[in-house]
């Protein structure tokens with residue numbers, strides 16, 4: 001084949017989808033997984049199952065990792081350090097920015113280059129037009145393998161700091177996980193009042209879809225967060241804080257968990273205490289963000 005060989009280690013739902021995408025494009029793909037049976041279907045489709053992580057690493061200049069976390073990387077590659085030299089490890093696993101930077105140093109200590117990636121799609125989206133992937137780490141290593149990586153999803157290269165792709169991935173998961181907890185909490189409120197989740201959840205999810213319009217468009221809150229100027233003509237922090245208190249009160253009345261509404265109310269209480277009552281709801285950013293340098 002004219003296309004470069006790719007090694008992929010970690011055959012969870014994401015890794016499997018990536019292997020299929022790479023095979024479909026014509027890349028020779030070598031795989032390894034802790035539980036070897038997860039490779040069976042992929043081998044039938046053309047992947048080569050390596051007997052050991054070292055054999056998998058030795059098969060390609062670029063080694064993709066799709067593992068639960070970065071600790072798993074050490075478990076898998078710790079016995080393959082002899083063959084790491086000169087290779088690019090593209091770790092598409094989730095972890096903290098700090099763990100990612102430490103892994104980049106570990107790879108460098110073994111003569112390898114680590115590029116970190118945060119995949120912004122669930123497994124069925126891998127390789128589709130909707131998928132994009134944050135990358136950061138040494139640019140030359142990223143560019144050398146960009147064509148193969150672009151098959152998985154549109155690459156968004158962010159810069160040399162390997163922690164940066166991970167941080168933006170976690171920031172996106174922050175939105176996603178908070179929204180999912182919000183939907184689950186809202187469904188619990190509705191259910192406690194006799195409205196079944198099957199009826200209410202579609203309406204709750206529609207609220208997520210309509211949220212950008214409700215805050216004035218996707219470009220509206222950014223400038224307020226960035227400048228610290230929070231003009232409060234529409235949804236004031238006072239009004240939204242009162243509403244947050246009502247969500248907490250409803251939760252208490254119905255016996256639904258209060259941890260999430262308490263956290264949200266605290267943003268508004270502290271913004272009001274800091275004098276932002278007449279400002280826009282965006283003023284909660286002032287009590288959430290890290291102190292300005």
Ligand code: NDP
Nearest residue numbers: 010011012013014015034035067068072075093094122123
């Ligand atoms: P999982 O997290 O369920 O598992 C991934 C793989 O990690 C499996 O192959 C598993 O091996 C392996 N693994 C875990 N711990 C170890 C270890 N200590 N030693 C060796 N192998 C280990 O898979 P996903 O495919 O869901 O996710 C992979 C990564 O992609 C995660 O970091 C996730 O956060 C991220 N991600 C997931 C998305 C999703 O929708 N699923 C979307 C975007 C990103 P084994 O088969 O033997 O258990």
